[in-house]
Amino acid sequence: MSLPKQRPAADHSAAVAVPASVEAFLNDAQHVAAFTTLRPDGTPHVAPVRFTWEARSGLAxxxxxxxxxxxxxxxxxxGSRVALCQVDGFSWVTLEGSGTVVRDPERVELGARLYARRYWSAPPNPPDRVVIEIAVDRVLTLNT
Incomplete structure (x- = not known):
């Protein structure tokens, strides 16, 4: 099921509406996601990541x-397009949107607090830690 909602990437005032079942799936502490970005040559780079989802702001x-x-x-x-895909068996949710690397200490700390809440432990804190914010404008789901 596709639930597209179009909005400018910089506008975080409107949340992407998702059903309660999708919200629950995205906030399950047991899951990680495949995160896809594009390399400068246009080829995809996919990496497993832990992530957080905040429906109120529409940010992952x-x-x-x-x-x-x-x-x-x-x-x-x-601001290029990225995708996070969380899978559990034959159920999955993909969050698509524009990604931005954020170095602002307050926003990095917020990302760390949300991560700790979801995964029950603080994320690593290496030098030059950043948070990637994804302004989600499309949600694709199956069996959630």
Missing amino acids: RVMTVAASRKARNLLAAP
Whole structure:
């Protein structure tokens, strides 16, 4: 089932509406997701990640470091399209939107707090930690 909602990437005031079952699936602490970004040559880079989803703001967040391939891909093309796909058996949810690498200490700390709440432990805190914020504008689901 596709639930597209179009909005400008920089506008976080409107949340993407998802059914309660999808919301529950996205907030299950047992899941990780495949995170897809595009390398500068256009080929996909897919990495398993832990992430958080905040329906109120329509933002998904991934904690990482600026030197990671996923962050470097987005730094090379700010605001480019990304996808997070969380799978459990034959059920899945994909969140699509524009990704931005954020270094602002307050937003990185918020990302870390949300991560700790979901995964019951703080994320790693290496030097040059950043948060990738995904302004979700499309949600695709199956069996959720």
